[in-house]
Amino acid sequence: MTTGPLSTPPSEARNHPINPWWVDAVIYQVYPRSFADADGDGMGDLAGVTAQLPYLEELGVDAIWLSPFYVSPQRDGGYDVADYRDVDPLFGRLEDAERLLDAAHAAGLRVIVDLVPNHTSSAHPWFVEALSADPNTEAGRAVRDRYMFRPGTGADGAEAPNNWQSTFGGPAWTRSTNPDGTPGDWYLHLFDSSQPDLNWDNAEVRGEFEDILRFWLDRGVDGFRVDVAHGLVKAEGLPDHHARPGMVTDAEPLAAAGDADAGEDVAGHRESNPQDHAHPVPYHDQEGVHEIYRSWNAVLAEYDHDPVLVAEAWVSPLERLFRYVRPGEMHQAFNFTFLLAGWDAVRMSDAITVSVQEAEKVGAPNTWVLSNHDTVRHASRFGLADPTRYPNGLGAEDEQPDEALGWKRGRAAAMIELGLPGSAYIYQGDELGLPEHTTLDDSLRQDPTFVRTEGAEKGRDGCRVPMPWRADAPGFGFAVGHHVNTGPSPVNPNTPATPGHDAGAAPLTAAAPWLPQPESYGTYAADRQVDVVGSTFELYRQLLGVRGELDLGTGAFAWSRFHSPELGVLAFTVATGGGQGGYDLDSGDHIPEKVALVMANMGQTAVEVPEEYAAAIFSHDEAMQDGQLMPDSAAWFLRR
Template sequence: MTPAPHHAPSSVPSSAAHTGQPAPLSTPPSEARNRPSNPWWVDAVIYQVYPRSFADGNGDGMGDLPGVIAQVPYLQRLGVDALWLSPFYVSPQHDAGYDVADYRNVDPRFGTLADADELISTAHDAGLRIIVDLVPNHTSWDHEWFVEALAAEPGSPARNRYVFRPGTGDNGELPPNDWSSIFGGPAWTRTENPDGTPGEWYLHLFDTSQPDLNWENPEVHAEFESILRFWLDRGVDGFRVDVAHGMIKAEGLPPYAGFANMVKDAGDLPEFIDRENFVPPTPYFDQDGVHEIYREWNRVLAEYDHEPCLVAEAWVAPVFRLFRYVRPGEMHQAFNFAFLVSGFDAQRVTDAIQESLDEAAVVGATNTWVLSNHDTVRHVSRFGLADPTSYPEGIAAEDEQPDHVLGRRRARAAAMVELGLPGSAYLYQGDELGLPDHTTLADEHREDPTFHRTRNTEAPETGRDGCRVPMPWRAEAPGYGFAVGAAEASATPADPWLPQPEEYRALAADQQVDVAGSTFELYRELLTIRGELDLGTGAFEWSRFHDPAQGIVSFTVTTGGGKHLGSGEPIPTQTVLVLANMGASPTAIPEEYTAAVFSDDDALVNQQLAPDSAAWFMKQSAPEA
């Protein structure tokens, strides 16, 4: 099933005209869009749904697929083009579903396979595409393959689906090598033989409950191609690939005493980078062999006519290594983490944008832009810290507490940069409400294995629970309306699986939808204009206002021109100037533009753009005859 094309309304909303200038701009009809033959994902705005925290359809305290179905009208109203769903597969949930026990079924906590089919159908009927998560680096230890492997003999075909090795030391009592888990502690766990004696060791780059698959085994390749087809046949429109830079390990599993932090870097990099002969410093990430896997998968997706896509979650450095994943014939998109980690700093944002545009051009790929996701401290909280470029692993009650008023102001400005850039944009659920992390969550509520595996080590990590707190839908309802079906149910809903901070009350959706000046309405307006003017496929250029040394990020995106495909009539040229003030002083604004949108009501002061603010300025040029 393929959804109908999703377009924003047919004119820039009247609220865009804040300057007393002429009326908002008209827009060419859809058949005259810049590049109508592009696949849908080239300029899509994709909304990440974290199912356990988005909406609870049955009142048990855990989000689920019926809850997502119930909120499709909300997402349609927001104006996004697609939903990306974090894992909802059968799982013991030791790592929030990223430990998959059955890739072809829905965990009962989240609903049924019929619910998944209904969600796909409902989204498509609403003009929304569906991307699902795929976790190919590892399975759950509850997966039938691993259960079989533990019961099998060393060297058996069942064990060859995973990475089993004998130990070192006099009696095999030491791990096969010195690799560390990304979640803390060793990356190896020893098994026990049926007779109770110590056995082989298995590799798990993440939690002990997540054994790594052996991608040197053709059976693993065949299984995942089958999984792709299973979901493509049900109508999904793409796959976000978890740890896309993993799977292949360096030959011989060589020693590596370092610690690879996925979120910040890919290991220690030399000062001089030889692009042609670069060797990844981490022997279990970004190995060349992963690219053959994605060429195989690309060929599978090419069998389907609804333009499905592959999206890489690949925390690799330098940036040119990331864009190798989106070379022709491989993946279609890769998350731009350089932009995400640049913080609220004009020079760092400038560098991230320019380098991303340059490297994308080398391989002929589109760019993606993202500010937050389920693995990062939300940008409202990061931008409210004393150093808005810092990147904490989590924020606890004993840490510096962010200024969320300042952080939200900066987040609204950053959204105007993100959504103004050509390419595809990703929103994390709650970005459109200006949600912060829960920065005072009590330890007894934490579930992230990162927290539990590192809490008694020299480098404890707070973990990611703070950004995964359930969404607030209604300010005065229990759990802020997280149980979206509670109004029709007779039973009192259970408390949400993670407690929500008090500040979520004022940020609930019912306090923002249709409320002028709210963060939701700002996002909706930006998405409408972005769709109207086709900014995602526009031409980028730094503007004359751009001055990162003074804290100013500014660029233009130009669309239109040429002639209508049907009538041959000339098309007006549309230009949007994005101006973000990340500095300490007000800055001048252009005078020659005909309409404007500001990040908040205090952004324009004495005809200057205030610090921590942003604006879009728009003008339309008469078409050439």
């Protein structure tokens, strides 16, 4: 099936034609409510994304991934979907989504949309129908079978069917009320009680989601990021499981230096090695999920524009993660072991080594990621006293990161991520070096994790704070065309004025952003960085340009002889030009056309750089001193 026109994306323009576009694509995550606000109501929207597409063109990414914009009560930031085939009025209309698709394709950008198949909103018509149906009738049982309803245990069924806990805290079961007002069966929700889990043993559920895939593919979307891809199928009998599910508990980071099997990390925390981890969780990573994704792969194969399936699967060890990208299943799976490694050369080295090995076994590319809408931003995590920590949010009473140190390490980490072969994801604001909002007032928090843990965990609001576009504008210019000259964008001259507003009229008044930004965001605003030499934006733009020119995304990876993780040095080479292999990259024998060396100093002392390489890019102005690479710095080199 043929979809709408698409200009040649940067990845296709530079790579060997046999590679699908997603093999080495750099994909930019847009969290719509926090990207840009076109109508001035304080909430980001799809028209705002369309208005800022020139900014993303200028950055040089290949595609965007849109977090959910569907009709939703917004109990969990849109991941509680009430209608998968329409746009929530907060973000616009279906026509706005179609205009965004057309504009992105005209700009050479692919568009991936979020899909949430583990659960719906409790406001979804199916669940409303289930609650109103008589469970004692065949028709009532049929509509309830779309979800995970189960009778309770104990006297009069007053106790939950099992002991499962919600990812957001508290029990994973809520008791329903029958239409006659009597207590009913319990329904499962691995997340908030407003997000009932679907029953993927039900044929109607499977057919519905295949139809949803086609609905968006027919409109030209280029793929789907699948939320909780590892959670759809539950173990038969729903056996008890003592632990609370979490995004990290099922994908623990590799053991730290000196503890290769299992033991204490650098901060004295006890951690297991996921390479020894047998997956015991009865609601995650069950074998049945793979059948579902094989059927979805067949749906995507009906279309001729190479749409992609991307797994958000927090599973370990990596051997199990890469089962999701075996031939005929999904195409990408976020590498959370890499994300969780933190700023630690041994942990990151181990994560990369195993990732490359497992990817080769199944013939799939790696998919590297440092931050997203669910994680404390890596520029802040790397500024903690223990830069391998993975807190669930940070508040004013918590340890405050060293912002300058995190900034340096974040830029160096970007050089590692974007130098690795495979695909890479950039979370909005990473390219500006944005830190977490770590002092957000608790009264403003909206993440259900904060509520369900009674404030014990701050949750994800701090990484979802709206983007800063203009340093001198209210809300840092989040409301595009409001409070400022409504002509062309000061960040992107090609950005149109606010839709429906006369560019010569007086500035419109906008509501405050839905979450306030910290004062420090003025320093990071886009208008202070675009075309400013040495800025983080320009570093990312330069990295993406060189990555494309040298085909690093399809290159052949090898650890360099300069690699010394026990001394804090991470160093690898990439043979450029389409992934040619079979070379000894450090010996000089059979050297391919170009060899790039990526080197990061994650240790405490300066290190010598190889004389046979010429410097290409440094992570910051003071990264190289007296012929040495300084701590918390990185560089890309080319063989002389």
